[in-house]
Each structure stands twice: as structure tokens, then as C-alpha cells.
Amino acid sequence: MELGEVWRLIGIETHDAYTNMAIDExxxxxxxxxxxxxxxxxxxxxPSAVSIGFFQSVEEEVDVGACAELGVDVxxxxxxxxxxxxxxxxxxxxxxxxxxxxxxxxxxFLGSYRVLCDGIVRGLRSLGLDARFHPVNDVVVGGRxxxxxxxxxxxGAILQHGTVLIRADVSKMFRVLRVPDEKLRDKxxxxxxxxxxxxxxxxxxxxxxxxxxxxxRRGFEEALGIALEGGSLxxxxxxxxMELRGKYSSREWTYMR
Amino acid sequence: xxxxRGEYKVQGGKLIRVLxxxxxxxxxRIRITGDFFLHPEDxxxxxxxxxxxxxxxxxxxxxxIQGVYRSAGASSIGASPEDFxxxxxxxxxxxxxxxxxx
Numbered sequence: 173m174e175l176g177e178v179w180r181l182i183g184i185e186t187h188d189a190y191t192n193m194a195i196d197e198x199x200x201x202x203x204x205x206x207x208x209x210x211x212x213x214x215x216x217x218x219p220s221a222v223s224i225g226f227f228q229s230v231e232e233e234v235d236v237g238a239c240a241e242l243g244v245d246v247x248x249x250x251x252x253x254x255x256x257x258x259x260x261x262x263x264x265x266x267x268x269x270x271x272x273x274x275x276x277x278x279x280x281f282l283g284s285y286r287v288l289c290d291g292i293v294r295g296l297r298s299l300g301l302d303a304r305f306h307p308v309n310d311v312v313v314g315g316r317x318x319x320x321x322x323x324x325x326x327x328g329a330i331l332q333h334g335t336v337l338i339r340a341d342v343s344k345m346f347r348v349l350r351v352p353d354e355k356l357r358d359k360x361x362x363x364x365x366x367x368x369x370x371x372x373x374x375x376x377x378x379x380x381x382x383x384x385x386x387x388x389r390r391g392f393e394e395a396l397g398i399a400l401e402g403g404s405l406x407x408x409x410x411x412x413x414m415e416l417r418g419k420y421s422s423r424e425w426t427y428m429r
Numbered sequence: 430x431x432x433x434r435g436e437y438k439v440q441g442g443k444l445i446r447v448l449x450x451x452x453x454x455x456x457x458r459i460r461i462t463g464d465f466f467l468h469p470e471d472x473x474x475x476x477x478x479x480x481x482x483x484x485x486x487x488x489x490x491x492x493x494i495q496g497v498y499r500s501a502g503a504s505s506i507g508a509s510p511e512d513f514x515x516x517x518x519x520x521x522x523x524x525x526x527x528x529x530x531x
Contacts, residue, residue, distance in 0.1 A: 226470050229462045232446060252506075254443075254464035281468065281506055308506055324470060429462055 295391025435520030
């Protein structure tokens with residue numbers, strides 16, 4: 173086998189929402205100035221959280237009352253896209269940071285989603301799932317979404333992060349996310365069962381986070397032709413992340429729109 | 430002055446929401462939200478700024494939005510400049526819908 177480029181692999185880490193988003197931004201900023209290596213990070217959210225897209229508004233997307241009751245955090249991402257419920261026991265998130273000029277990654281958004289999401293596709297296939305890329309930025313199994321991603325590019329670096337559903341709690345998802353009409357809540361929950369699936373539902377057995385972690389590691393290595401080597405955050409990354417955490421946990425940022 | 434609210438679901442794409450203050454057929458202030466992708470992300474602030482004072486006409490809105498896309502070197506996924514115009518022109522007077530936020 174050809175000896176590929178080596179990227180750093182971090183995970184599985186568990187942090188609160190603000191720290192997770194701050195680490196992703198810190199890695200991207202430091203990657204842009206050459207002070208962080210190409211990195212894939214796999215992480216969980218504790219407490220569970222709702223993340224909203226950069227262009228969304230909390231009031232339109234999130235039932236903050238229900239979140240407070242259930243102990244669910246709310247965070248705005250630096251990436252666009254939709255609102256996501258990240259269950260601390262049901263969802264694994266990945267983030268990938270790479271230099272924008274890297275020949276493995278197409279220069280355009282649509283092409284690079286395809287290449288980077290292929291890591292998810294291959295990882296899920298290695299678990300026995302018939303996973304397929306669904307443009308622009310989703311991975312589906314049997315036509316149902318199992319993973320969604322969002323990407324941003326700044327200052328010469330690319331950040332892509334996304335979800336992998338291991339087991340879905342759709343009722344909880346619809347308690348914390350706003351539905352356009354309360355009368356439609358039950359209908360929307362059944363519709364979501366049709367549109368969304370999870371690894372456990374598809375495999376019909378319990379699946380642990382470590383098993384998914386190993387699958388995604390293989391998937392990204394294959395898809396990108398890289399070798400992933402376990403590592404951790406540097407002091408500089410950690411301290412920039414702590415600084416950025418202040419922004420992500422602030423009302424100004426969360427309620428910016 | 431009137432407050433208008435609009436929602437436009439792009440076919441096979443994303444949802445665009447607009448909230449705007451209209452005065453004499455022009456936009457006084459506007460906020461555009463949704464689950465689309467716009468790159469660079471900060472372009473949204475320039476878009477909203479550029480739309481202030483714009484007449485609520487297709488030609489003028491599209492011209493201003495395309496102007497910002499050009500000057501910012503922006504691109505979007507899931508919603509086009511034309512879609513933003515549709516969302517804005519579809520906005521209607523808004524009676525409190527009771528957001529339920531505390």
C-alpha cells in the first residue's frame with residue numbers, strides 16, 4: 173500500500189457545545205496560518221445541544237423554554253445550514269480541517285462535499301450499511317438521511333463538520349426544535365421517522381461510539397488516501413479554543429440574528 | 430411604516446425567511462435568515478446593508494443583491510440571488526404570531 177499523507181486524528185472527545193464549536197474554529201484558524209496540521213476530530217456533546225446555522229435565528233428555530241427544561245444548550249455555528257439536535261448519547265460529530273489548497277480536496281464546495289462526505293459513506297459501508305452521498309451535503313441510507321454536513325472556508329483553510337446519527341430520539345428532537353404549527357407536531361414526528369434514520373435502526377442492533385469511531389477512521393483514510401495518526405490538541409490550540417469559547421457562549425453571538 | 434414577514438422555500442433547496450420594515454415602498458431595515466449556505470458568511474451583513482433603501486421591485490432588489498455577490502466574490506448553495514428576491518417580494522404584513530420565547 174502506498175504510504176499516504178498523515179493527518180492527525182483526535183477523539184472521541186466530549187465537550188459542551190461552546191467548547192466544541194470553539195475548538196473547530198481554533199483548529200481552522202491555526203490551520204490557516206500553518207500552526208495546526210490537517211486534522212479530523214470526532215466528538216460528542218455533553219450536555220446535549222441544539223446547534224443552529226450561521227444564518228438562522230434562535231427564536232425561529234429553537235424552543236428555548238424546552239431546552240432550558242431539558243438541560244439542552246443552544247449554540248450558533250460558524251457554518252451555514254440548518255438547526256441540528258445533538259443528543260449526547262445518540263450522535264457522533266466529526267470535524268475536518270484541511271488547507272484549502274490541498275490537492276485531495278476539490279476547490280469548489282459541491283465537489284469537496286462529495287469527497288469529504290465519502291469518508292462517512294465508506295465508514296458506514298464498512299459497518300454494513302448501504303450508505304450513499306446525497307448532494308449537496310447529506311449521506312443517506314435507503315433514502316433516509318443519516319448524516320449531514322456543513323462547510324466553511326476562510327483564510328486558506330477549510331472546515332467541514334457534520335453529524336452521524338447512531339440512535340435518534342425524534343420526539344426529543346421535536347421538543348427542542350421549533351415546529352411551524354403545534355397541531356402538526358405529531359405529523360412532523362412521523363414524517364421525520366420517514367426522512368431520518370440512524371445506524372442502530374438500520375443495523376437492528378446496539379452500536380457503540382467506539383465502533384462508529386473506528387469505522388469513520390477507516391472511511392476517511394480510504395476516501396482521502398491518508399493515514400490517520402492519533403493525537404491531541406496542542407497548547408496553542410487549546411488556549412485559542414478557550415478564548416473563542418467566550419464568543420460561542422455569549423448572548424451576542426447566539427442571538428446575533 | 431409596516432413590518433413584513435416572508436418565507437420562501439426554494440425548490441429542492443433551503444428555506445429563506447425575511448423580516449423587514451417597509452416605508453413608502455422601500456426597505457428601511459431587513460433581516461434575512463434561513464438554512465442556506467452563503468460564502469463568505471459575512472456577506473449576509475453586506476447584503477442586508479445594501480438592501481436598505483431599496484425599492485420593493487424585482488429589478489432593484491436583484492441588482493443590489495447581485496452587486497454584493499460580485500463585490501464580495503460570494504457564492505451560495507441552496508438559495509440564489511433570485512430566491513432572495515422572491516422571499517422579499519413575498520413578504521406580507523405580519524400580525525403577531527406569538528413566538529413563544531420567554
